[in-house]
Amino acid sequence: xxIITIFLQRYHAIPxxxxxxxxxxxxxxxxxxxxxxxxxxxxxPRAFSRNGQPTLxxxxxxxxxxxxxxSTLDIFKINKLYNCSxxx
Numbered sequence: 001x002x003i004i005t006i007f008l009q010r011y012h013a014i015p016x017x018x019x020x021x022x023x024x025x026x027x028x029x030x031x032x033x034x035x036x037x038x039x040x041x042x043x044x045p046r047a048f049s050r051n052g053q054p055t056l057x058x059x060x061x062x063x064x065x066x067x068x069x070x071s072t073l074d075i076f077k078i079n080k081l082y083n084c085s086x087x088x
Contacts, residue, residue, distance in 0.1 A: 005057045038071040
């Protein structure tokens with residue numbers, strides 16, 4: 001299941017390509033949450049672009065790359081990872 005298309009040829013610097021290495025499903029623990037397009041950790045659509053063209057294109061029409069607040073799923077995963085009550 002591919003969620004985002006990555007255009008490596010548009011990167012400003014090839015060393016950043018390692019930031020987008022694909023891992024097997026068994027190596028990633030999503031803590032039971034869906035893919036989080038709105039995560040504070042998600043790169044924006046033109047991350048590391050050398051020509052202003054998008055480097056990350058979601059397969060569905062959603063916005064990516066906000067840096068203002070934790071998303072609802074960010075908070076859910078942090079609470080789950082650290083065994084915190086969701087109602088404190």
